[in-house]
Amino acid sequence: MHWTAVTNRRELVPRVDDRRIPVVVTERRVEASGEEVVSLRLAAPDRRELPPWRPGAHLDVELPSGRLRQYSLCGDPGDTRSYRIAVRRIPGGGGSAEIHDNIPVGTALVVRGPRNAFPFAVPGYGSPAQRVRFLAGGIGITPILPMVRLAESLGIDWTLVYTGRARDTLPFLREAEQFGQRVTVRTDDRHGLPTAAELLAGVGTGTAVYCCGPAPMVAAVAGAVREIPGVELHSERFSAPPIVNGVPFEIQLGAGGAVIEVPADRSALDVLLEHRPDQPYSCRQGFCRTCRVRVAAGTPDHRDKVLTPAERDNGDLLVCVSRCAGGRLVLDL
Structure with a gap:
């Protein structure tokens, strides 16, 4: 890889x-x-x-x-x-x-x-990278700004590309631009929609890329990074990732409880919240564990990024991303 x-x-x-x-x-x-x-x-x-x-x-x-x-x-x-x-x-x-x-x-x-589901692995401390490229789209600047300040204070080799519709729509622009030539501001009204190649210009082996912005931007950057050897990708989406190859299934809320249907294009969490508004959740991307529930019966289709084999065997399930390949899951709720 x-x-x-x-x-x-x-x-x-x-x-x-x-x-x-x-x-x-x-x-x-x-x-x-x-x-x-x-x-x-x-x-x-x-x-x-x-x-x-x-x-x-x-x-x-x-x-x-x-x-x-x-x-x-x-x-x-x-x-x-x-x-x-x-x-x-x-x-x-x-x-x-x-x-x-x-x-x-x-x-x-x-x-x-x-x-923290989007941690900054500092080069030389938590990452083998030698330099960092930050990419922020609009409100995606919010988690990036503290990373930029930390990178600057530690003397890390970093650059930021900040994109959006127009300069007056970019929050915290003045705070970002105080770092001078390390920061490139690229707006759609002047430069057109950015391509992944433009956002990643100059990125090569030994670079860690931190990207936060609209889902199409994150997806395009992820696809491009796969073609560049020796590059780390760290990203955070504004929304849950799209459901791929989903099929309809059922969730039963406890033994003998209500049975609810989960369509092929919706997450179990979305449907569960309609019936249990107090169900905890956070990242919606399968790595913070906030939405973890216990499966009492049924065969899950695990799509998370953090549960260990032992936890899965024990019945743990992250309902924000994981599903069932048809049939029914009985949850211990």
Whole structure:
């Protein structure tokens, strides 16, 4: 193999922490034109120190409506008394609209974590790479910014390509551009949609690529990296990966419980949440373990990246990505 998805190595994925932390919104800023992106700064009500985090980490945010949403931490890990997140408004309402329209300064929230499903394996410490190429698409800059700051402070050879529709739509652009010629800003209105070859220009053996952005961008970069020997790929999607070769199956909610149908093009988690809204989840990509359930009967189609053979034999299943090749799974719920 010519590439390694280092992000998915089990030793880089920490234990899931379900601690619930009360916080209050202490600052709110518009970070892109038309209020498309807002940032929130969160602190403990008594301003005590918050749990530490590392670049790539995110918070699970419990919204007043009961929705649970995940947002990357994009502030300074050295700031032990506040967290910063940023939220892009997504058309159609939902969690992003709730934050944009109904979460002013002073709002009390509860967060879980921090968790890290996109860790920065520092060259010379957690990675054999000699240099780093960061790729950020729009709001994908949020987990990348803390990595950039850490790479700069450690004297690592790094570059960043930051893409989006237009300059005024790019959040935290001023913070990114403060690093000078290491940063290339490429916007669709001036340069057209970027190709993977353009994003990876100059990338060769010994480079670690960190990519966060829209699914088509991540997929294109992943395909291109496979053709470059000796390159690591670390990536994070905005959404769950597409379901490939899925077939319909059934889930039974406990022995004698309700039976629900999972279509070929939907995940078990999506369907389960309609019946059990309190089902925990986080990454939706099969490596954080938050959504783990126990299978009491049936044959799973495991599609996760972290469960060991022993855990699978013991009945563990990650419902965000894993399925059943037809038939029924009885879950111990």
